Amino acid sequence: MNATALSVPVVGLAGASVLHSIFAPGFFTTGPVTAALVIGAVVALVSAPAGVLTVMRSQSFAGHAFSEVTATGGSAAYLAGVAPLLGYVVGSLVGAGAMGGLGVQRARNRDLVAGIVLGATLGLTALLLYLTTVSHSTTGAAVTVLFGSLFSVSSGDWLAAVALGGAALGVVTVTWRPLLLSSVSPELAAARGVRLRLLESAYLASVALSVALAAMTVGAILSTALLIGPAAAALRLAKSPGRACAWAAVIGLVAVWTGIVLAYDSYDWPPAHQGWPVSFFVVFLVLAIYVVAQLFGRAGSRRRPGTGQGGTALSGVGSLRRRGPGRG
Numbered sequence: 001m002n003a004t005a006l007s008v009p010v011v012g013l014a015g016a017s018v019l020h021s022i023f024a025p026g027f028f029t030t031g032p033v034t035a036a037l038v039i040g041a042v043v044a045l046v047s048a049p050a051g052v053l054t055v056m057r058s059q060s061f062a063g064h065a066f067s068e069v070t071a072t073g074g075s076a077a078y079l080a081g082v083a084p085l086l087g088y089v090v091g092s093l094v095g096a097g098a099m100g101g102l103g104v105q106r107a108r109n110r111d112l113v114a115g116i117v118l119g120a121t122l123g124l125t126a127l128l129l130y131l132t133t134v135s136h137s138t139t140g141a142a143v144t145v146l147f148g149s150l151f152s153v154s155s156g157d158w159l160a161a162v163a164l165g166g167a168a169l170g171v172v173t174v175t176w177r178p179l180l181l182s183s184v185s186p187e188l189a190a191a192r193g194v195r196l197r198l199l200e201s202a203y204l205a206s207v208a209l210s211v212a213l214a215a216m217t218v219g220a221i222l223s224t225a226l227l228i229g230p231a232a233a234a235l236r237l238a239k240s241p242g243r244a245c246a247w248a249a250v251i252g253l254v255a256v257w258t259g260i261v262l263a264y265d266s267y268d269w270p271p272a273h274q275g276w277p278v279s280f281f282v283v284f285l286v287l288a289i290y291v292v293a294q295l296f297g298r299a300g301s302r303r304r305p306g307t308g309q310g311g312t313a314l315s316g317v318g319s320l321r322r323r324g325p326g327r328g
Contacts, residue, residue, distance in 0.1 A: 044252030051231030069095030148219035236297030
């Protein structure tokens with residue numbers, strides 16, 4: 001037997017040992033892990049365009065208010081004994097309707113409306129979680145709603161999540177160009193005949209679905225991290241909004257999938273046989289990636305004197321101002 005023939009099994013064994021050092025045995029054949037990976041991919045893809053638009057429209061605080069509304073819906077679902085995803089989606093969509101009705105489309109009202117919704121839903125969430133604890137004699141609902149439990153997602157939930165994610169992406173895809181124009185210049189969009197109120201409703205619905213799906217990954221209270229973090233990092237790296245969406249999807253996917261791997265492996269970390277929460281790893285990775293992107297973005301800004309602090313992707317929307325939402 002020649003050296004080449006011997007090298008093949010040796011390389012295969014070496015590769016297998018490397019994989020086993022990264023992934024625990026049975027990682028890819030475990031049902032909850034498979035569901036978690038699918039949900040993570042859906043969340044990353046759906047949150048990317050919604051997050052980029054949220055950052056560009058300076059509505060990050062409104063996105064945070066969505067997370068609290070989602071927590072209220074999830075708490076109500078646990079109290080009623082129905083699927084948490086249903087509660088997340090219904091709660092976030094009701095919040096979108098409330099914020100739209102209260103006038104969040106007007107820039108001067110955004111923080112005010114978000115603050116009102118945030119305060120009201122926090123109090124309601126506390127009441128619902130208290131009632132759940134008293135009636136069901138359990139404290140697990142509060143942890144699951146607020147910080148997520150990705151490995152407990154059922155196959156029915158991730159199938160529903162894929163459908164909802166497709167709906168959210170469809171809304172953003174259809175309204176992308178007018179949404180982008182209204183994000184950069186609402187006055188110009190209105191002058192070109194864009195129906196801003198209807199467009200704002202579509203945008204709020206896409207954000208609501210994105211936050212509801214993210215709540216399944218890192219919990220309702222941390223869901224804004226997946227909406228804002230990857231998008232903010234992407235806008236520092238990309239030269240156009242479209243590329244920023246692609247970057248945001250990749251960043252979100254890396255953070256969620258890496259977080260799943262680390263959470264699965266942490267079962268053998270101290271404290272032994274307890275495991276660390278997925279939400280911790282995902283949020284920490286998003287923060288780390290944002291810091292790195294910020295450093296790269298600043299270095300790029302120094303090399304391009306005309307680029308300001310607003311992010312490199314905003315330089316790609318100048319042509320949109322000239323062409324309008326319907327051309328090019």
